[in-house]
Amino acid sequence: MKLAEVPRRKITIALAILGIGLFIALLIGFLGTRAPSAPVVTSLEPADGQENFLGETPITVTFQENLGAKQQDLIYFEFKPEAFFTIRWVSDKQVEATLLAPLSLELNTTYSIKVLYNNKPIYTSSFKTPNLTKEELTRDLTEQAEGDRLFADAQTDWYKDNPWYSQLPIVKDDYTIVYESDTSKFRIRLTLGDNPTGAEIESAKNRALEDLKTAGVNLDKYEHYFIDTYE
C-alpha cells in the first residue's frame, strides 16, 4: 500500500500518538532529570559585610543538610569582581572556596559572593578588602617586619642577659613578686590574709627573697621593696 493510499485519518492518529508519546517522553525526561531542590545555606564565613578581609582564610559555606555528589557538582561560587579560587568539599555539608592568590584581590573593594546551585544563586554575601593602597600595604608590612624584628631581638637580648626575667611574676599564696623595669626594683606584695603574725610576715619576706635568689637575681645589684599592709 502506498502512503497516499493510507487513509488520512490513520496518518493523523499515528502522528497524534507519536506526538503525544514524544511529549510524554519529554515531560518525563524533563521532570526526571531536573535538578533536586536547592540546598539551604546555613552560614557563610567570612560573615556578610566583613571588612578588612584579605582572603587569608577560605570562604566556607555550610549547608543545612548533607549534599550528594550530584548536588555538590552543581554548587559553585561567583565572585564580583572576579577572583580565582579552588573548591574543596570538607564534608558533605561544608565546602571551602580558597582564593588562589589572595594578594591579587583588589584593595579597598567590596566583593560580592554568590553561592550558585545549578547556576542559580541560592545565597549572597560580601566582604570588603582593607581600605589601603598596594603601596600602603607594602609600606605597612615593611615597617612591621622591622618592628617585630626589633622587638624580638631586644626581647631576646634582655632574656639572654637576665635569665631570671622569665621566672617572673612569681605568684605564691603569701606573696607576689613583679619587676618594675622603670625603677629596676622588685616589688614584693604580701598577701597573707587577715592578721598574720609577725613571724609569718617575716617568713613570707624571707621566702620571697629566697625565690628571687633561686631565680638567679643578684640582690646586691637590684633593689626590692615590700608592700605590706599589715604593719
Added chain:
Amino acid sequence: MKLRILLVFTSFSILFLFSGLKANISPAGLVKFTNSVALAAKPCYEDPRDGAKAESSVATTGNALREEKKVIAACSGTDIISRVICGFSKLFANFSTSGTDRGKLTLQNSQMPSYLRAANSTALSYSPSLAELFYGDSEATGPKALTGSIAKMLPPGYTEDGIDPLSGLIAAEGQLAKGSVVLNNTNKQTNFVPGEGLSEIVNPIDDKLPPFYDLEAGEEQSPYLVSGYFGEVVPLYDRFGLIKQALTAPGEKVSIPDPNSIDCPTSEYDPTVIDVTAFGEANRNRDVFWQAEGDIKSDESKSCSTDAEGNVISCPAEGENTYTTGGELGTQSQVSLASNAWKRLGAASNSPGEGGVYNILLPPDNHFRTDEAKEPTIPFTYDPHLLGSTYRSQGGLYIADLGNVEGASSCIVNQLTAHPAVATQGACENAFEFFPGISISCTDEAEPLPFSNSAGSGIARRAWEIVNNLYQGFWCMWNWSKKDYPSIFDEALFRQNPNPTREQVQNDDQSLFWCTWLVWKVQSNHGPSLNSQAMKNYYESQGRFIAPQNATVQNVRPGYVVFFDVFNSINRLDHVGVVYSVTPDSLTFVQSNAGTKSDTITFNAGGTGVQNLPWARVGGFGRP
C-alpha cells in the same frame, strides 16, 4: 490542517527535547568550563611537600635549586567536556612550567680541575711550610701539615684510626686517576690508560687502600666514562666550593681566593658551569642527583673499539666523544671517614663545640637551624638544638635547609680560609645576620603557654588558643600558625631559608603570622592595616585608646590590644599583643612573631599607669 498542526507540534517537541537536554547539561558544564579556564589561565601549583607554595622555591639559590612543580588543576567534573578541558589545561600548565625532577651537574672539562683544586686548597690541603715545620720535609704528609677550613675546624694533629683526614679522604674518595677517569665500582677502581686499555688501579702509597686520582696529571687528560657516586668523583672537601658555586646566582661569578698567597687574587668561575637541582621525588629523598657531561676532543686511540685481535672495529667521529656520569650528592659515604667528615660539615654532636663546621662558626649558644625532623633525607647525626636535651641519631641535611648556608659557606671560604689580607671583610657577619642571639632555643614543637586558658573574655580565650598553637618559624620566632592559619606562612621560603632578609618577607602579608595578625584574628574592629602604628592610630580615631599613664587595673581588660615601641628605635610603634589577664600588680599578654609567646607588664604600685618592658615602651592599649 490537523496534520500540519501535528507536524508542527511534533517538530516543536523534538526541538524542545533537544533544547531541554542542552539545558540540562549546560549549567553544570558551564560551571566546570569556567573553572577549567580559570585554572588554565592561572595554574595552581602545589609544592609536592605538604602543599607548600612553590612560587618562591628558588628565592635565594638562583638556578641552583628548583622544585618539581605539580600542577593541580582542580577540575572535578566528570562529564566529557569538563574532562577534556581539564586535560588540556593540565597539559598546558605542565608544558608551560616544564618542571624538572632531575638535577644536572655539568662540569666543564677545562675548568673543573682548576676549580676543584682551588676548592681543595681552601677546604683541606697539605701545607708545604707546615710540613717543613713539623716534619722537616716540605713534601711530607701528615695531620700536622694540614691546612684549610676543615683542618682549622679539627683539633691540631687530628687523626682518625691513625689516618689524617686528608689522607683518609683521598684514599676514600675514588677519583680521576692517572690521566684518565676511574671507573669506580665500590671496591675496585679501574683505569683506562690510552693504548693500554683497562687496568686496575693500585694506591701507590698503600695498595690495601683504594687508589686516588692525580689531579695534576688528570687535568688535561680526563674524562672517559665515569660512573659512581658523587663522593667518588668529587672529593668531599670540594663540596665547599660546590656549595658556594651552586648557591651563586646566575650571572654572578664565583670567586675563590687562594689561601696560600697574600697577593693572590681571587679566581673567578662561571657559576652556570654547575647546575645542581633538587627534586621532589615521591619519597622526598633529598639526595641531589647530578650528571656530569662535556665534550672532549676525539682521540681515536682512546676510544676506538677493537676486537679480540686488537683490530679496530669503529672509532668515534670528531666531537662525538662525550662523557656522562651521574650519581647523587649523598652524604652517606661508603667510607666511614668521609661520612664522619661530612657530619662535621653539617653538624655531628649534641655536645658544645662538636656541632659541625657551620655550628662551630657561630657564636656560643647560636646555631644554624635545620629542618631535619621535617624532611629526613641525608643520613647524619645531628642535634638541631646543639645544647638541647633532645638527641637525634638520624637527621636530614639539605643544603637549602641548612639555614644561612650561603653565608656560612661564604664565611668559610672567604674569611676563615683565605689569607687575612685578602679575606672578605664581613663575610661571617653576613652569615649571622637575621639570626637572633638566643637563650630562647629553637624547637620544632608548639610549646604550650605556661598558663591554662580560663579567661572570661572570648577574645582573650581565642588569642590564647591561637598563640598556644604557634610554632617557631622564621628567625625562631613564633610566627607559624601551622594549625589555625597555615596559609599565612611561606613554607617554601622557610624550607629554603629560615632566616630570610626582611626584604624577602615584607612584601607579602601572608608570609608569616605577623604580630598584628593575632589582633585581626581575635576581634574585628581593628582597622584596615597590618601595621601596629596604623592600628594604634585607628583605635585613637575611634576613641578606644588608653594611654599608658592612664591604664589602670580596672580599665585595662583581657582582650585589649597592647602596643609597644622598642627603645632606641624609630619613633613609631613596633609591636602588638593581646592582654590575657589582669592582676593588681601586672597584666599578662600573649603575642605572635616574637621571642616568647607571652610576657607581663607591671602596673605602677598605686595601680594607675604601667611600667615599661625592660626593652620596650608600652605604647598604650586599644579597646576592642
